[in-house]
Amino acid sequence: MAKLQIKRKSTFIDMTAMSDVTVLLLTFFMLTSTFIKKEPVMVSTPGSVSEIKIPETNILSILVDPDGKVFMSLDKQEDKANVLKLLGEDYGIKFTDKEMYSFSLLPSFGVPVETMKQFLNLAPDDQDRVLKDYGIPTDSINNQFKQWVRHAREVNPGLVIAIKADQNTPYPKIKNIMNTLQDLRENRYNLITTLKQMPDNA
Numbered sequence: 001m002a003k004l005q006i007k008r009k010s011t012f013i014d015m016t017a018m019s020d021v022t023v024l025l026l027t028f029f030m031l032t033s034t035f036i037k038k039e040p041v042m043v044s045t046p047g048s049v050s051e052i053k054i055p056e057t058n059i060l061s062i063l064v065d066p067d068g069k070v071f072m073s074l075d076k077q078e079d080k081a082n083v084l085k086l087l088g089e090d091y092g093i094k095f096t097d098k099e100m101y102s103f104s105l106l107p108s109f110g111v112p113v114e115t116m117k118q119f120l121n122l123a124p125d126d127q128d129r130v131l132k133d134y135g136i137p138t139d140s141i142n143n144q145f146k147q148w149v150r151h152a153r154e155v156n157p158g159l160v161i162a163i164k165a166d167q168n169t170p171y172p173k174i175k176n177i178m179n180t181l182q183d184l185r186e187n188r189y190n191l192i193t194t195l196k197q198m199p200d201n202a
Contacts, residue, residue, distance in 0.1 A: 011171035045181055058158050060149070063108065064165035069135030070145055071110030072152075078106045079156050086151040087113055087144075108138050138176055146180050153186070161189035 016194065040189040056075075074080045081100040088095045091113050095103070102120045103109065106127070111119045111134040119127060119134075138145040152159060165174055181189060 034194060036045050053141070058160055060152050060159045060161045061108075062161065062163045062177065063110075064173060064177065065132075065135075066166040066168045068138075068169060069110065069132075070138055070177065071131070072145075072148055073106075073108040073109050074152060074156075074159075074201065076156070077104035079152065080106070080109075082114070083151045084153045085149065086154065087147055090147055097115070098137060110134055112137055112142075138180065143180060145177070146184065149181065149184055149186065161186060162192055163189055164192040166180075 059075050061071075061073045063073070065071075074083065081104040084095055084100055084103045093113060093116070095117070099117065099120045103116075108131070110131060115134070119130070122130070135150060136145045137143065149161075163174075163177065165177075181187070
């Protein structure tokens with residue numbers, strides 16, 4: 001007796017609904033995500049249990065690496081250009097409009113003002129490579145960090161100061177930053193830390 005041959009049919013799965021969901025999820029994550037600002041050095045911040053959130057705008061960020069080198073950033077391009085102009089006037093350096101525009105695009109800065117012109121003329125990749133080797137001078141003889149903060153406050157009085165330092169940065173380096181801020185009567189600032197869990201009470 002001959003076997004009955006069952007005719008095979010091709011299987012069709014409609015993927016339209018899944019594609020719609022995928023596009024919607026992708027759009028949602030793109031619109032709600034925040035981009036991390038590029039920093040010249042990686043730091044591992046100390047832990048704390050504080051949950052105070054720092055505002056997202058009008059921020060003057062101070063980054064201190066494990067060796068004590070200081071870098072800064074401002075979130076508004078116009079503020080950066082105006083601060084650079086004022087600092088140039090202090091040191092008798094005239095920056096061109098092109099140089100100030102180039103400076104305003106930097107996510108972070110941290111070179112002595114005397115070498116700023118040469119730094120701004122470098123290609124972006126070269127800037128990223130050499131920036132970590134510099135740092136803003138903070139010593140008592142040539143405290144350019146103090147001038148940066150002073151002019152930043154002049155340009156934007158509503159700035160919130162935030163300090164982000166590595167947990168291995170020597171305390172005297174951090175103390176020097178705080179003393180400089182106190183000299184400028186900047187007694188309110190935030191220390192950026194990593195949130196750690198409170199121990200469970202047994």
